[in-house]
Amino acid sequence: MLILWSIIVVVPMLWTLMTSFKTTREIFASPFSLPAEWNFDNYVSAWTEYDIGGMFLNTVLVVGSALIIVMVLGAMCAYVLARFTFPGSKAIYYLMLAGLTFPIFLAIVPLFFILRNMGLLNTLPGLTLTYVAFALPFTVFFLFAFFKGLPDEIQEAAYVDGAGEWRTFFQVMLPMAKPGMASVAIFNFLGLWNQFLLPIALNTDKSKYVLSQGMASFASSAGYAVNFGALFAAVIITITPVLIVYVIFQRQLQGSVSQGTMK
Amino acid sequence: MVVFLGLPLAIFIIFVISPFVQAAYYSLTDWSGFSQTMNFIGVQNYIKLFQDGQFLTAMGNNIFLAIVVPLITLSLALLFATLITVGGPSHGQTRGLQGSSFYRVVSFFPYVIPGIIIGLMWAQIFGPEGLINGFLQMFGLDMFESFPWLGDERTAMAVSVFVIIWGFVGFYMVLFIASIKGIPGEIFEAVRLDGAGRFRTAISITIPLIRDNIQTAYIYVGIMALDAFVYMAALNPNGGPANSTLVMSQYLFEMAFSQGKFGYASSMGVVLAVITLIFAAIVFTVNRLAGGKDDGGRR
Numbered sequence A: 001m002l003i004l005w006s007i008i009v010v011v012p013m014l015w016t017l018m019t020s021f022k023t024t025r026e027i028f029a030s031p032f033s034l035p036a037e038w039n040f041d042n043y044v045s046a047w048t049e050y051d052i053g054g055m056f057l058n059t060v061l062v063v064g065s066a067l068i069i070v071m072v073l074g075a076m077c078a079y080v081l082a083r084f085t086f087p088g089s090k091a092i093y094y095l096m097l098a099g100l101t102f103p104i105f106l107a108i109v110p111l112f113f114i115l116r117n118m119g120l121l122n123t124l125p126g127l128t129l130t131y132v133a134f135a136l137p138f139t140v141f142f143l144f145a146f147f148k149g150l151p152d153e154i155q156e157a158a159y160v161d162g163a164g165e166w167r168t169f170f171q172v173m174l175p176m177a178k179p180g181m182a183s184v185a186i187f188n189f190l191g192l193w194n195q196f197l198l199p200i201a202l203n204t205d206k207s208k209y210v211l212s213q214g215m216a217s218f219a220s221s222a223g224y225a226v227n228f229g230a231l232f233a234a235v236i237i238t239i240t241p242v243l244i245v246y247v248i249f250q251r252q253l254q255g256s257v258s259q260g261t262m263k
Numbered sequence B: 001m002v003v004f005l006g007l008p009l010a011i012f013i014i015f016v017i018s019p020f021v022q023a024a025y026y027s028l029t030d031w032s033g034f035s036q037t038m039n040f041i042g043v044q045n046y047i048k049l050f051q052d053g054q055f056l057t058a059m060g061n062n063i064f065l066a067i068v069v070p071l072i073t074l075s076l077a078l079l080f081a082t083l084i085t086v087g088g089p090s091h092g093q094t095r096g097l098q099g100s101s102f103y104r105v106v107s108f109f110p111y112v113i114p115g116i117i118i119g120l121m122w123a124q125i126f127g128p129e130g131l132i133n134g135f136l137q138m139f140g141l142d143m144f145e146s147f148p149w150l151g152d153e154r155t156a157m158a159v160s161v162f163v164i165i166w167g168f169v170g171f172y173m174v175l176f177i178a179s180i181k182g183i184p185g186e187i188f189e190a191v192r193l194d195g196a197g198r199f200r201t202a203i204s205i206t207i208p209l210i211r212d213n214i215q216t217a218y219i220y221v222g223i224m225a226l227d228a229f230v231y232m233a234a235l236n237p238n239g240g241p242a243n244s245t246l247v248m249s250q251y252l253f254e255m256a257f258s259q260g261k262f263g264y265a266s267s268m269g270v271v272l273a274v275i276t277l278i279f280a281a282i283v284f285t286v287n288r289l290a291g292g293k294d295d296g297g298r299r
Helices: A002-019 A024-029 A041-048 A052-083 A089-101 A104-117 A124-148 A152-160 A165-176 A178-193 A197-202 A211-220 A228-262 B002-026 B044-049 B053-086 B100-112 B115-125 B131-138 B156-181 B185-193 B198-209 B211-227 B229-235 B248-258 B262-298
Strands: none
Touching: A002 A228, A002 B053, A002 B100, A002 B115, A002 B131, A002 B156, A024 A228, A041 A052, A041 A228, A052 A089, A052 A124, A052 A165, A052 A178, A052 A211, A052 A228, A052 B002, A089 A124, A089 B002, A089 B262, A104 A124, A104 A197, A104 B002, A104 B248, A104 B262, A124 A178, A124 A197, A124 B002, A152 A165, A165 A178, A178 A228, A197 A211, A197 B248, A211 A228, A211 B115, A211 B229, A228 B100, A228 B115, B002 B262, B044 B262, B053 B100, B053 B156, B053 B198, B053 B211, B053 B248, B053 B262, B100 B156, B115 B131, B115 B156, B115 B229, B156 B211, B156 B229, B185 B198, B198 B211, B211 B262, B229 B248, B248 B262
16 A cells, blocks of 8 residues: 555656656656656756746745745744733734634735835835735644643743843744744745645736746746746655755654644 | 744734635625625625535535545555565564555555646656656557547546546555554554454555554645645646536635625635535544444444
8 A cells, every 4th residue: 555655656656756857748658668868858848938037036035035035023922922921912812813714815906905005015025024914823723732731930030130021032042943933944844835726826927927927937837838848847846945955854744744733 | 032923923914814704704795805895795795605506616626536535545554564564474573565565655655746746747648748647558449549638528537536546545655654663563563463364454454553544644635625726727727528626615716806796706716615514524523423323342
């Protein structure tokens, strides 16, 4: 069973890899034949002609900055909610819970106009900000449990030693939450890298495309006029970095899966 | 402290909560998005929605997905997780099959691949000149010479279900492995001494003990299946042959951004949200009912 499943997982990927070296004519000739020559033409044309390079850069920019912002804001928010009780703190917590359960689809139409009114439609900062907003509830929930578990004494000791609230948080509490932060960061990274709906609705300027939407438009742009070799090459370009990161960090990642959902 | 909480909260309210509230209001208007006029028309959008054949088809497809996808995904994930953790030789210490860590790593691969890429990759594999047809021809099945799996009403949905499951099994497998490992090993030893086989162990020990994890997973997969946008958009952007793979999210998107019927689209969003909540409630209830019975049996 497991062997069969591994084959079902691996073979399509290997096939995609092999096909990415073929010319379009070879692709249509036979699905199994090896490419006549192993050249990187498809990769070159995907990267330059179809601007995979530019989209790659956009994706890295948006996902990178959204990830940093959401981790900092999420940690601050979770910290306050977990360690201080004040009127309305429960209400805020439940509001976040609501944000996690409702489908993004319900929000997408008004979101379009909110961004337009702010002049952020079709801009990378606009997209980043939306990413942050929608990754926030998950981040807060996960870290909430984490901050809740930290001992009170340390926070008190920091106050006694004269650290202000900012210093207590950034120099004492945040470093202690490191393992939790790492898990959430991995999840958020995958989630944001794979985000598809938000960019196609809110980011329709071709020069600002991120990879996921670029791939979709690439595949559907011209039906059979699609340069399939380049499409397969683009697929490989998109998944290789993630797979490499995965293979290196797979232990942490699988650890964080269990940690993240056992709560 | 005010800054700590205020800034994230402001972003959250502006970009997440306020759109939800606005959508609920828009769904009661005839707004087209770019026009100045926005008339309050009450529940007319909803009435229209339930007379709209295309929407009902999409809703049916979604409900089908929400039933079938979690069932198959989680059964496979449980099976694989069981094999990897306790499926090993039936003598000696309880452990998994040989090479189980390799399977674990490989099975998780699809989860790190973006959904859109999964869709595009499989769209080619199931394409007329794709890998699947090549394979079938190798076995002499020539009628599959250029069979359009995704272009045929009879197979499009099944293929889509397969692709979604392919993308998700690994993640839940890893999740279940973690929860099975949380069960004390002595329990498995004890059952084995009592003479229970592997299947019996899985049914009467493993599943009841990790029932809450299964419930959470069921809700996650179900919500994902109710969305399914990214996979369907990659496999069949226009809803497939005779709308056989059209899902609500695709229809909503088209109404909103291609046809400018924003009020109407918002009412679909509300329906989708309501169905999601109902789905979660059903899973909770079923689990509680099943759980109650089980507890009684164990005593």
